[in-house]
Amino acid sequence: MPNIAVFIEQRGGRFKKVAWQMLSEAKRITGAAGGEVWAVCLGADPSAEAARYGADKVFTAADDAFTDYNSELWGAALANFCTATKPDLLLLGSTAMGKDLGPTVAAKLDCACISDAVGLTFADGWTVRRPIFAGKCYIDVEPQTPLAVVGIRPNAFVLAENPGAGTAETFDAGVAGLDPGAKVTRSEASAGGKVELTEAEIIVSGGRGIKGPENYQLIEKLADALGAAAGASRAIVDAGWVEYSHQVGQTGKTVAPNLYIACGISGAIQHLAGMSSSKCIVAVNKDANAPIFKVADYGVVADLFQVLPALTEEVIRIRS
Amino acid sequence: MKIAVCVKQVPDSETRINLPAPAAELDQSGFTRILNPYDAYAVEEAVRIKEAGEGVEVTAVTVGPATVKETLKKDCLAVGCDKAVIIDDPALKGADEAAVATVLAAALKRDAYDLVLFGIKAIDDDSGQIGILVAQKLGLPHVSTITRLELGDGKLTAHREIEGGKEVVEASLPAVLTCQKGLNEPRLPSLPNIMKAGAKPMETVTCADLGIEVPAAKVKIKQYAPPPARGACKLVEADDPAAAARELARLLNEEAKVI
Ligand SMILES: Cc1cc2nc3c(=O)[nH]c(=O)nc-3n(C[C@H](O)[C@H](O)[C@H](O)COP(=O)(O)OP(=O)(O)OC[C@H]3O[C@@H](n4cnc5c(N)ncnc54)[C@H](O)[C@@H]3O)c2cc1C
Ligand SMILES: Nc1ncnc2c1ncn2[C@@H]1O[C@H](COP(=O)(O)O)[C@@H](O)[C@H]1O
Numbered sequence: 001m002p003n004i005a006v007f008i009e010q011r012g013g014r015f016k017k018v019a020w021q022m023l024s025e026a027k028r029i030t031g032a033a034g035g036e037v038w039a040v041c042l043g044a045d046p047s048a049e050a051a052r053y054g055a056d057k058v059f060t061a062a063d064d065a066f067t068d069y070n071s072e073l074w075g076a077a078l079a080n081f082c083t084a085t086k087p088d089l090l091l092l093g094s095t096a097m098g099k100d101l102g103p104t105v106a107a108k109l110d111c112a113c114i115s116d117a118v119g120l121t122f123a124d125g126w127t128v129r130r131p132i133f134a135g136k137c138y139i140d141v142e143p144q145t146p147l148a149v150v151g152i153r154p155n156a157f158v159l160a161e162n163p164g165a166g167t168a169e170t171f172d173a174g175v176a177g178l179d180p181g182a183k184v185t186r187s188e189a190s191a192g193g194k195v196e197l198t199e200a201e202i203i204v205s206g207g208r209g210i211k212g213p214e215n216y217q218l219i220e221k222l223a224d225a226l227g228a229a230a231g232a233s234r235a236i237v238d239a240g241w242v243e244y245s246h247q248v249g250q251t252g253k254t255v256a257p258n259l260y261i262a263c264g265i266s267g268a269i270q271h272l273a274g275m276s277s278s279k280c281i282v283a284v285n286k287d288a289n290a291p292i293f294k295v296a297d298y299g300v301v302a303d304l305f306q307v308l309p310a311l312t313e314e315v316i317r318i319r320s
Numbered sequence: 321m322k323i324a325v326c327v328k329q330v331p332d333s334e335t336r337i338n339l340p341a342p343a344a345e346l347d348q349s350g351f352t353r354i355l356n357p358y359d360a361y362a363v364e365e366a367v368r369i370k371e372a373g374e375g376v377e378v379t380a381v382t383v384g385p386a387t388v389k390e391t392l393k394k395d396c397l398a399v400g401c402d403k404a405v406i407i408d409d410p411a412l413k414g415a416d417e418a419a420v421a422t423v424l425a426a427a428l429k430r431d432a433y434d435l436v437l438f439g440i441k442a443i444d445d446d447s448g449q450i451g452i453l454v455a456q457k458l459g460l461p462h463v464s465t466i467t468r469l470e471l472g473d474g475k476l477t478a479h480r481e482i483e484g485g486k487e488v489v490e491a492s493l494p495a496v497l498t499c500q501k502g503l504n505e506p507r508l509p510s511l512p513n514i515m516k517a518g519a520k521p522m523e524t525v526t527c528a529d530l531g532i533e534v535p536a537a538k539v540k541i542k543q544y545a546p547p548p549a550r551g552a553c554k555l556v557e558a559d560d561p562a563a564a565a566r567e568l569a570r571l572l573n574e575e576a577k578v579i
Binding site for chain 2: 069072075095097100103106107108113116133135137138139143145148180182184186189196198199226244273276281282294295297298300301302306307308314315319
């Protein structure tokens with residue numbers, strides 16, 4: 001019977017949504033196969049939310065060491081946790097923190113490490129599905145060690161509430177006396193405090209079709225109306241119209257929102273690489289032959305300068 | 321100061337994968353190969369450190385077959401790396417991330433570097449693990465996903481990208497860094513430099529030369545599968561763009577139920 005440990009990421013006491021998605025999926029698996037779901041959190045107590053999504057046990061280590069993120073300390077803490085409790089899988093979200101922490105923990109435990117998974121199956125062992133070649137191909141892999149560390153792509157799993165009374169335990173992270181060679185000295189939020197791309201449920205992206213940086217506000221207005229994040233093609237990032245943190249694609253962010261609206265984006269293979277696993281894709285482009293329409297679910301062949309203001313207005317009307 | 325840059329040769333980002341049905345193998349023989357785009361940021365950063373300082377030597381290190389030599393020459397040696405080390409061993413065919421990291425760690429240990437640079441991820445396997453695995457194997461601090469680097473005396477300060485902001489991290493040297501877009505703008509090699517690069521040293525070693533056995537894979541690939549198929553695109557028809565916008569909003573609300 002598999003026991004699945006789920007890392008509940010927090011920064012400044014705020015939990016990442018992908019944690020609840022992972023708990024939901026882990027619960028689906030243990031619901032069929034038996035075993036338990038364990039939520040593990042460093043530096044905060046996620047008990048209330050974790051119980052809502054079905055964690056059987058919640059383990060917290062509330063050491064002062066976990067106020068700020070530190071690969072070495074957090075990695076050692078999770079490795080110590082796994083050594084003591086021996087889960088079959090340790091799941092972490094594929095976030096900035098999870099991508100840093102996963103390989104750190106796996107190396108300490110000398111175990112299999114699988115990045116950015118979108119599917120987990122348990123039947124005489126684990127099969128993990130993940131995209132490679134920027135989503136142009138998928139692989140099914142089997143860990144060869146008793147414990148595997150698996151990164152989970154945000155939005156790959158559907159949230160499901162499974163209220164139960166999980167037991168809460170604290171554990172000794174065993175990091176006292178460690179002196180890491182790298183330390184975060186400062187963290188800064190970028191201006192705006194807008195919705196973050198990789199976590200967003202809706203993304204509105206603009207490409208070279210917006211003609212100039214002054215028109216990116218058309219994208220942002222629609223995004224605001226939808227409560228969405230604003231994305232961009234590399235063409236307009238390289239042109240300096242928007243910051244790199246907005247870039248979607250093979251050399252930008254990989255996203256899988258419920259709704260992705262591509263405006264004035266041709267749909268180059270490298271752009272599709274970052275967004276083609278979105279659940280619903282909309283393309284607004286004046287060229288009916290643009291490759292973006294090959295992956296789109298809905299298409300509008302028209303001038304985005306005429307479509308976007310009307311669309312924003314209509315969205316505001318529907319949502320009010 | 322000795323800097324190593326770990327680089328991988330990968331299929332071009334235009335590569336189309338022709339896989340109509342799930343299969344045990346993926347034929348990658350016809351692919352055009354380039355330097356992994358993220359590794360270009362690592363190479364550029366190393367070369368800039370060399371140009372800014374004195375007595376800095378930059379070595380490109382790769383695990384791969386002899387066909388990587390062209391990429392090493394053009395995209396590493398011709399843009400300023402001083403030499404290259406290739407770990408080429410038939411037993412490494414099908415090696416997973418952990419195995420490649422073990423081999424790289426052995427090569428890096430042999431030559432003792434002050435700074436080791438990686439790309440954040442290889443655009444073929446999309447793993448984003450190897451730099452961090454190597455740091456752990458070498459017992460060195462690492463900073464991942466860096467977009468800015470300042471070297472000080474025996475230490476460094478790097479900016480790392482996180483959701484909605486950045487972290488500023490200080491680390492002692494030697495250290496491992498993984499490089500992200502934004503760090504710099506990689507230069508292109510000039511033709512004369514490509515010609516001259518042919519004279520720079522390139523060493524090829526096997527695992528036995530490094531005194532290690534090829535490590536067993538910790539992850540086995542069971543099958544390759546095509547991506548899930550997408551349905552046909554529904555074109556929104558209307559008399560004018562504003563009407564099309566309203567109809568689109570209706571469809572997204574009532575049919576797709578996504579807004
Ligand atoms: C190694 C490598 C990595 C790359 N990584 C990425 C990546 O991560 N992300 C990425 O996006 N790209 C990436 N690219 C670049 C990619 O190949 C394309 O060049 C880029 O995506 C094009 O951006 P675009 O669609 O905005 O511009 P274009 O291809 O120029 O398309 C603009 C589109 O706007 C439409 N348009 C114009 N005016 C209007 C209007 N008024 N109304 C409606 N539509 C209009 C046009 O019909 C056209 O389809 C990469 C390339 C390489 C070589
Ligand atoms: N075969 C290899 N040889 C040398 N460096 C590699 C190799 N594979 C990956 N790397 C380095 O590790 C980084 C991350 O790769 P990956 O973990 O495979 O996505 C790459 O950007 C390279 O810097």
